[in-house]
Amino acid sequence: MARVLALAEAVEAIVRDGDSVAMEGFTHLIPHAAGHEIIRQGRKHLTLIRMTPDILYDQLIGMGCADKLVFSWGGNPGVGSLYRLRDAVENGWPHRLEIEEHSHAAMANAYEAGAAGLPFAVLRGYIGTDLPDVNPKIRRVTCPYTGEVLATVPAHRPDVAIIHALKADREGNVLLAGILGVQKEAVLAARRALVTVEEVVDDFGPRSLNACILPSWTVAAIAVVPGGAFPSYAQGYYRRFNAFYKEWDGIARERATFLAWMKENVLAKTPDAFATHVRAAGGGVTS
Amino acid sequence: MTPDYTPNEMMTITAARALKNEDVVFVGIGMPSAAANLARLTHAPGITLIYESGTLATRPTVLPLSIGDGELCETALTTVSVPEMFRYWLQGGRISVGFLGGAQIDKFANLNTTVVGSYDKPKVRLPGGGGAPEIATSCGEIFIIMAQSRRGFVGKLDFVTSLGHGEGGKHRERLGVKTKGPTRLVTDLCIFEPDPESREMTVVSIHPGVTRAQIQDNTGWTVRYAAKVAETPPPGAHELAVLRQLHARTAKAHGQAA
Structure with missing residues (x-):
């Protein structure tokens, strides 16, 4: 059963140094508040897993939390580079970062295999690309029925999955809607899951009969953090703050401006800052 | 005479024209997204646009930043x-056109x-492949805009x-790939299509006012x-107006907080 905890307590209880951690979110519902708490608590030697590492992973990498990144696309969507990721890969700052690089299709399949309790995922992929030359985990298997040669990757089984969802009910069930990404698969593939939510409600009320709900017993801890995905968004609560993604380009380009920003906006703040950010950005815009 | 459009507009509009009303398009962010939505807002209102975030048949009013x-x-x-997007829709063979861009391209x-x-x-260190490695082999054909x-x-x-076409000729076939691969490359200077035999990307149309010397100067292989x-038809007044309105709406939306 999910325990409802303050975010700091939840991270303290769930995330350990050296863990493999998947903080998922495909543009939507990125768990920024939880990531900031990990930075504040000074977690080290993490293996960060995510299809689309963006600003949040740039911050974790730049602050030295990660030893390794498993990913398929590492950029600032629609803007350009992640300069902290690049600095780590190109110059080893703040320390060397090992990378394990995949395609989106392989990452999505690897989460699904993890959720399904399988040892590996199979896909018709990686044909004619150089990726298998630089990632020895990408291998091939021959279909026993047709003889077709297909690509395989090991299942993702992260120690911890962290996601941001729209709401939890009093029993600790968690509801997602909108762009779902791979969050359900990440939670079901992980040994422990931490979910931040916009709010807790007595009952989810009228909803689609096929709503995406993670039952309470699949989640270890829930923390209520309104605005916790900002500057990503929460469908129906607030929109993606695209202006900040553009601003990040300037902040992250140099080490000094990055560190100053992190000190002021992460290290010196608490999770309550997220609700303030959303209000400052125009409030709880619903859609 | 100064043309009343930019090379970028020429490129986007030319790429948009390549899309048909009945296409199901896997759309990359940036220029592919601008071209695909321009097609939808002009000659191809029934076109199906799919983004890898899982959105099927989307009709955005402004261009998405992400x-x-x-x-x-x-x-x-x-x-x-x-996972469903990549497994059922892309790998399952439901997409007719994949629309890609890139940092580097070669003659194949x-x-x-x-x-x-x-x-x-x-x-x-560039962002990486994302969806592209499987888009390139699973979609019926590939358009590239760069x-x-x-x-x-x-x-x-x-x-x-x-x-793309690998080392040329029947390389894709030898790898067991059944889809066509890049059938059109639209740039700010011209349109390339693969030679039927060698599969080398070959110039089939040059944009107005562009010279062969200009094309060669901007290409690292012998064109x-x-x-x-x-000669590529210049942008029409309606195409230009719709594209500019789309970009204006987008700039307004992304500059604002909400």
Whole structure:
């Protein structure tokens, strides 16, 4: 059963140094508040897993939390580079970062295999690309029925999955809607899951009969953090703050401006800052 | 006479014209997204646009900054999970056109979006493949949109992220790939299509006012031309107006807080 905890307590209880951690979110519902708490608590030697590492992973990498990144696309969507990721890969700052690089299709399949309790995922992929030359985990298997040669990757089984969802009910069930990404698969593939939510409600009320709900017993801890995905968004609560993604380009380009920003906006703040950010950005815009 | 459109507008409009009303298009962010939505807002209102975030048949009013802006989900017919998107819709063979861009391209339209320089000690670490490696082989055909430059149009790629025509000829077939691969490359200067035999990307149409010398100067291999080279029709007034309105709406939306 999910325990409802303050975010700091939840991270303290769930995330350990050296863990493999998947903080998922495909543009939507990125768990920024939880990531900031990990930075504040000074977690080290993490293996960060995510299809689309963006600003949040740039911050974790730049602050030295990660030893390794498993990913398929590492950029600032629609803007350009992640300069902290690049600095780590190109110059080893703040320390060397090992990378394990995949395609989106392989990452999505690897989460699904993890959720399904399988040892590996199979896909018709990686044909004619150089990726298998630089990632020895990408291998091939021959279909026993047709003889077709297909690509395989090991299942993702992260120690911890962290996601941001729209709401939890009093029993600790968690509801997602909108762009779902791979969050359900990440939670079901992980040994422990931490979910931040916009709010807790007595009952989810009228909803689609096929709503995406993670039952309470699949989640270890829930923390209520309104605005916790900002500057990503929460469908129906607030929109993606695209202006900040553009601003990040300037902040992250140099080490000094990055560190100053992190000190002021992460290290010196608490999770309550997220609700303030959303209000400052125009409030709880619903859609 | 100064043309009343930019090379970028010429490129986007030319790419948009290649899309048909009945196409099901897997759309990349940036220029592919601008071209695909321009097609939808002009000659191809029934076109199906799919973004890898899971949004099926989306009709955004403004261009998304990211592949998963709320706008895409709110205007979609439905939104599926990302594993479903890659497994059922892309790998399942439901997409007719994949629309890609890249940092580097070679004469067989193989693309690099991974690194400039060596992989282990890159000069520039690029974002990586994302969906492209499987888009390149699973979609019925591939359109590529890229501004031409010596830096981007190179003799040899530093890294092959996604397969075009490989080393040319029947290379795709030898790899067991059943789809057509890149059938059209639209740049700010001209249109390339693969030679039917060698599969080398060959200029079939040159944009108004552009010279062959200009094309060669911006290409890192010796450019080949088809027997008959057309002049690309310039942007029409309606196409330009719709594209500019789209960009104006987008700039307004992204500049604001909400």
